[in-house]
Amino acid sequence: MDTARRPTLAVIGGGIIGRICALAAADAGWQVDVYDAGPTRRAAQVAGGMLGALGEGHPGEGRLLDRSAASSAMWPDWIDRLGDPGIRTAEDSLIVATTAADGEYLRQMAQFVWSEQVGGDRLRPLRAREARALERSLSTRVHSGYLAVGEGALDNRRLLAALRIALVDAGAHWHRIAITALSDVTADQVLVAAGMATPRLLPEIALVPAKGEILRLHRNRESVPVPTRVVRARVEGRDVYLVPRADGVVVGATQYEPSALDDHAPRAGGVADLLADAVEIMPGLATYDLAEAAAGIRPCSADGLPIIERVDARTVVAAGHGRNGIVLAPDTAARVVRLLAG
Numbered sequence: 001m002d003t004a005r006r007p008t009l010a011v012i013g014g015g016i017i018g019r020i021c022a023l024a025a026a027d028a029g030w031q032v033d034v035y036d037a038g039p040t041r042r043a044a045q046v047a048g049g050m051l052g053a054l055g056e057g058h059p060g061e062g063r064l065l066d067r068s069a070a071s072s073a074m075w076p077d078w079i080d081r082l083g084d085p086g087i088r089t090a091e092d093s094l095i096v097a098t099t100a101a102d103g104e105y106l107r108q109m110a111q112f113v114w115s116e117q118v119g120g121d122r123l124r125p126l127r128a129r130e131a132r133a134l135e136r137s138l139s140t141r142v143h144s145g146y147l148a149v150g151e152g153a154l155d156n157r158r159l160l161a162a163l164r165i166a167l168v169d170a171g172a173h174w175h176r177i178a179i180t181a182l183s184d185v186t187a188d189q190v191l192v193a194a195g196m197a198t199p200r201l202l203p204e205i206a207l208v209p210a211k212g213e214i215l216r217l218h219r220n221r222e223s224v225p226v227p228t229r230v231v232r233a234r235v236e237g238r239d240v241y242l243v244p245r246a247d248g249v250v251v252g253a254t255q256y257e258p259s260a261l262d263d264h265a266p267r268a269g270g271v272a273d274l275l276a277d278a279v280e281i282m283p284g285l286a287t288y289d290l291a292e293a294a295a296g297i298r299p300c301s302a303d304g305l306p307i308i309e310r311v312d313a314r315t316v317v318a319a320g321h322g323r324n325g326i327v328l329a330p331d332t333a334a335r336v337v338r339l340l341a342g
């Protein structure tokens with residue numbers, strides 16, 4: 001490598017992972033070019049933006065819980081770096097059950113979190129009336145719950161926009177193009193972060209698609225106020241979450257196998273379930289405007305952990321972030337910069 005010039009890096013994919021890795025690399029001295037196919041199939045565009053860790057502590061997923069908690073703690077520095085505190089839309093999460101069986105499900109999740117070394121003291125049990133005192137619009141059907149202190153949410157679209165501005169300010173170049181072969185890009189190093197499309201460029205990387213519907217509701221003059229915390233609910237065996245935004249809430253998300261990788265149409269049944277469960281948990285949401293129904297495909301790895309590794313002397317991959325790409329982004333960027341540095 002010519003030491004008289006900055007080393008060059010081509011990043012394939014401008015989703016959350018490509019952008020944050022590109023910016024971390026630019027900050028570390030790389031001259032970066034980002035190649036992105038556009039927003040149509042970008043999971044980060046539709047995501048809820050929750051920084052889920054304690055609220056996603058499913059037994060058997062200890063390593064993911066550990067990684068998510070560590071990465072979530074890195075977000076405040078990134079938000080400072082981006083200079084836009086409005087990216088953060090909630091500081092804490094309220095996790096509630098609507099039936100005794102749902103309460104038992106959450107209790108098992110909490111027991112698992114408390115058994116891991118991830119700051120489980122931030123997950124605090126609540127009685128129904130304590131939960132309703134925190135979020136006054138919650139349904140009287142709430143049975144029990146937990147407060148996950150410090151487990152908030154980001155506005156994913158504002159975040160993507162801020163990252164792109166920061167990249168340009170850092171001297172990176174953005175190219176709106178779909179790359180079909182890695183040999184088409186000229187750079188000292190190549191990072192493949194193309195989400196669900198990664199295996200098309202690197203067939204040795206196996207990913208499983210998990211489709212999900214997600215809704216955006218806007219508050220109007222008749223509506224109850226937007227909740228101040230993320231509300232995650234277990235409603236008769238189904239999960240639903242409400243993520244605050246400046247103008248309303250994001251309601252997510254279903255999860256099932258898509259019919260094909262271009263199956264991005266939100267299905268009526270998924271939208272109906274989300275609306276029913278959201279209104280069950282917060283009846284006042286019925287007065288909000290339905291601004292958007294969308295679907296995205298989560299790029300999942302076999303073991304639930306992202307695949308961040310060197311593929312060959314010139315190529316590094318960062319993909320397979322599943323349902324946690326936003327929370328795992330800072331940790332991924334740190335690992336990618338270390339891999340690039342050799």
Ligand SMILES: Cc1cc2nc3c(=O)[nH]c(=O)nc-3n(C[C@H](O)[C@H](O)[C@H](O)COP(=O)(O)OP(=O)(O)OC[C@H]3O[C@@H](n4cnc5c(N)ncnc54)[C@H](O)[C@@H]3O)c2cc1C
Pocket residue numbers: 012013014015016017018035036037038039040041042043044045046047048049050051052177178179180193194195196197198211212213214252253295296297298299318319320321322323324325326327328
């Ligand atoms: C409904 C839903 C809700 C979610 N909610 C959350 C949440 O609350 N919290 C959380 O942490 N995560 C959430 N996720 C998961 C998160 O969105 C993903 O893990 C994350 O977006 C993965 O990031 P990525 O950059 O790898 O992929 P993507 O965000 O999908 O980006 C991939 C990018 O690569 C580009 N690309 C593809 N092929 C090519 C090519 N050949 N050449 C150039 N560019 C290419 C695409 O245009 C796209 O911009 C959610 C996902 C879904 C679907």
